[in-house]
Each structure stands twice: as structure tokens, then as C-alpha cells.
Amino acid sequence: MAANGDGLRQRNVNGNGTSPKFTPTEEGRKRDEMLDKHTEYEFGGPWGVVAIMTGFPILMYYLWICLVFYDGQLVHPNSVDDIKPFLLRMWGHICVDASPNVYAWKVYTGLIVYQLALAWIMPGYMQEGLPVPSLGYKTLMYKCNAVWCVYTTMITATVLHWTGIFRMTEIIDNFGHLMTVAMIYGFGVAFGMYFLTVATGNQIRMSGNFIYDVFMGACLNPRIGSVDLKMWLEVRIPWVIVFFMSVSGACKQYEQFGYVTPNMAFMCLATWLYLNACAKGEECIPQTWDMYHEKWGFLVIFWNFAGVPFSYIYSVVYMGSHDPTKYRFSTPTYVLLFGTLLTAYYIWDTSMSQKSRFKMQTQGITTYRKTFPQLPWGTLKNPTYIQTAHGNRLLTDGWWRYSRKPNYVADWVMSLTWGLVIGTATPIPYFYSVFFITVLVHRCSRDFERCALKYGKDWERYCSVVKYKFIPGIY
Incomplete structure (x- = not known):
């Protein structure tokens, strides 16, 4: 193995041109064993997670009410005497306009059942995941058929809409429900x-505190047959809803005004890009920390069922209920907005691809699934990396030579455009980007702390090579 002067190493290859399978060193196994135990509380411990589990749903209701019933303005009690009437008004909106009615149960449950059925029966690309320390470094196989499922869903929705069986405008009209x-x-x-996990004795990494363990999760890789529930929920429910919510908004605009605004078209494009990227790059997901380490608890489950699809899409909800003159831009502004989105998307897509395929290379996987679009520079040939004493390799090439989290930076810029598409009409659609940067910073602190424990001095060496956490030259 050749090493250059700054401690970076080129990829080892066997005679057939593939990388050897990853095998952790003895030191690596000890560090993994330490990381695979609950040692300290995160998210503020039990009281912190209770605050999140109660506070976030309340915040979602509040922002939705302000957006739809108060012209997008952040309302509040005008005096101490107004607190009770204010709360009663809020509660009245929830009880009437966000009741869990039969229609909402049928539509949402129908989506879940349909997506599970498609995931079960559709053909798919079988992708091997990373070795899971919790399972004695066993690798799991993942059936990646999201592309087939997503576009089958789109065709189904189109047929239902044009036949009048299920009108797309009904989605955004029933947002609260x-x-x-x-x-x-x-x-x-x-x-x-x-x-269920505790009853079957499959729990891992438990703290012993009930509510905290519900929040963080008890199981790692729950499955129904060939369907990995954690990966299924990450792709099939939230981003499908986000996309169809945008399409619903576009359909409603067309019915009301006879045209679709560039702003709504922007959101249809932005949400399609994200959904399609998750589907066409699904085989990269098994290589992520979410799959091989993060447990399946409230933190992930609630966020994918409700948090993402109903708090990221406020710009569409606003446009679906307000006159387009409130957020009309000049042509150069639209060009800049679309250009920023596509540039950020390119960096996000290719950086995610580079990292995931580098991890595949360490497993000896050198042929990859071809789905649309395959962007230039998505796969690195003979990339530089740092070989750790743990046995893992830290990528220092491609976008990853400039920042430790280039994908996060691009992802956040895309989230910002989802608010900028409204301009200054209302601050609420910017919630996504404000909340997202908070999540990303917290996620990075967790990730970097874990990497420091896992790799020790090798992590310090990596940080000396890739100096910036997010934005090159700035931070």
C-alpha cells in the first residue's frame, strides 16, 4: 500500500481489481464494543426527550394554524387576559380543522399499506450493507426497489386523479387532518x-429509562420479510408525501387560476429531485450510520411519519391558500433560485454517492446500480483516504477533501431555497432551514464525538487533513 507525504493512502486492490472485505482490527472491535453500549444520555436525557415528544407536535400545529388561518403571521396572546381565549382558539382549530377524520385515516393508511405491498412485491437490486458491530459484524442484505415503487405510485396517482376517483387537490385541502x-x-x-422488541428480547443499547428508550429505540433492524422497515420508512413515506403535497398544490393552483406559478413549479421540481434521489440512490442508504448503528425509535419513526412531510412543506401550504401576487418574483430572481437549487442538488447528490460508493469499495463492491440520473463525479477512482487502526478508512478525496460534511452544506442550501421561494410573504416556510441547521449541527457533534472515540489519533490526523467541518475556508 502506497502512502503519500500527508498520511493519505491509495486504495489497496486485489488481483481482480476489487478491494478486500472490511475486517476490524482487535483495537477496532474493542472500540466498537464500547460504542455499542449506552454510556450517557443525549438530547437532554429523559426530560429533554419528553420536551421534544410533546413540544414538537404542538409547534407543528401552531405553525400550521398561523400559516392557514392567520395569513402566515406568527400570532400570540395580546395580554395576560388573552391567553385563555387564544389557547381556546388554537384548540378549536385543531379539533375542527385537524381532527383525525375517516378520510384522513383512509388516505394515510392506504398509502402505508400500498407502499408496504409495493416494497414486498416489486423487483429490486440486492445491496449488502456494512458490517454491523451489534450483530457480530454480520452484513445484512437490503432489497432496493424504491425506484419501481415510487414511479408505480406516481402512475397510480395520475390514473386516480384523471378518473376522478381521488383528486390530488384533496391532499392539501386536508393537510391538518x-x-x-x-x-x-x-x-x-x-x-x-x-x-414488541422488549417482549421478544431483541433490545440493544438500552439505558433503563422507559421514555428515553422509547425515544431512542430498542431495535436496530426490524423487518417484515424482505422489507427493512427502517430503510422503507426513511424513503417511501415522508418524501412521497412531500412530493405529492407539492403536486397537490400545483393542481389546486391550476384549478383556481388556470396556471401554475413558477414558485409552485419550483417546489414540484425540488421535491421530485429529493424523492428521486432517495429512490435512485437507495443502495447507498445501507452504508449509512442510520442503518447500521441508529436504532428505530421515536426520534426516527415520528420524524419520518409526521415531522418531515408536515413541517418541511409549509411554502406549498401557503401558496395553496394565498394569492400568487403575494410572492411573485422577477425573472432574474427565478433564474437565481432555480440555479441555486440545481447547483446544491448536484453537490449533495455526488457527495453522497462518492462517500457511499467508497464504503462499497472497501467491501469489494466495484459495480453499481445504474439509475437516472447518474451525475458526473459520483464515483471516485483510486481515492485518497486515511487508514485507521480501527480498520476503517476515512475518505479524503472528492468533495470530502474540502469539508467533513459537504453533503450537509448542500442539503441545507436546498432547504433554504424551500423558504426563499416565498420571499418575505411569511417567515414560516423558513422553519425547515432553521430547524434543519440546528439538527445538522447537533448531528455533527454526535457524529464527530463518536468518531473521536472510535478512531482516536487517526481522527485527529483526519481533522488535520480535512480542516473544515462544513463550509471550506469558513467553518
């Missing part, structure tokens, strides 16, 4: 999976 049902699913599945 669907959001409540999604929250119920989030809470129900999170608590249900906790009790």
Missing part, C-alpha cells in the same frame, strides 16, 4: 415497536 393521523401513527408505531 392528515397531519394528525400521521402524528398518531408516529406515536403508535414508536411505542408499539418498543414493547
